[in-house]
Amino acid sequence: MILTARGIDVVAEASDGAEAVAAAVLHRPDVALLDIRMPTMDGLEAARRILAQAPDCRVIMLTTFDLDHYVYAALSAGASGFLLKDVTSAHLAAAVRLVDTGDALLAPSITRRLVERFATGAPHPAARGADSPRLHRDLAPLTPREVEVLGLLGRGLSNTELAVELTLSESTVKTHVARIFAKLNLRDRAQAVVLAYETGLVAPGDANG
Template structure:
């Protein structure tokens, strides 16, 4: 099983203080292992929880920057916990923990606001790098990977017409085009080449889209592009 890629080669982890983290998993060994790995790399694990309800309470009490949430837990699962956590604190970043790289809950978790996924057999360096990345406000999965995951699980779900999503009316025609291309998994460099724009201009468009639509990161942009019909499952790469 191959873990999703985190930035960097895996041989080094960025220096400096890391985000404050809560780990929620019903397996004590998983929580302990992740805590030891992160703590050894200067990342502060401020709390742990064995189920979704406890995770919600710990996040409410501790206000961490990042929450590692197991998707499948007894009682309240990670999906419902993610929804409640992000409803109370949209600035919090949620990373879902899963045993399988194509979990059936991937689409629902991204739609609920998760910033990415980690397999439980992730390497120590990738775990630390991923937590640091999400703590800076970025998405953990590359847009193209996120798009493939969304395609697999969104194919059977009805999507509204673009006109049915009122927020899209706030976008300029160019911003709608950029959002559609984000949904197809294009990076800023690829967007710049395709649209014949500078990367600085592309970054400006992306930032304005995020602000107007209250999107956390590129993973959420991909989901919204599907939900609004700007991109349909099965659309070919450009």
């Protein structure tokens, strides 16, 4: 899929994972779209290497397979988004813009399965590998309001939706989210979503979508 959309410039293309890493390091894109299954080096390893050498880059993983272990492996690799390849061009462009702002994106069907998996206390082994993010399970550093915000993040609410739900300004919501990330050493909303499930703040059926 070749992305063409107003305001989005394609700075490089690659035919395999190794080329993708080299291109990302050379061109420093804001967002990289990676196929899970690529020759030479798969998308998960490419994501790890890109984020290690170009930490400001955001990664969206694309796959034809809606499988649990890909979701957890992608999140542990540091991906900010995960979409199936049947996504429309408009949706893909919107996803690129979303993660470029520092947000995270998971397809609704994948989010629901993520909730169910973590709510049962049985995360997939791919989420427990050596490269998995070291998330804090102790929410003691958070204020009651921040715990509430984290729970809503886990349900998939955007900042705008959080502002409406909590009757706060969007700037105040952004401040709460930033403090949660800082206190719990979270990279982005994808990690916040996982943590909300792990700590029981979100249960099956709570997620939007």
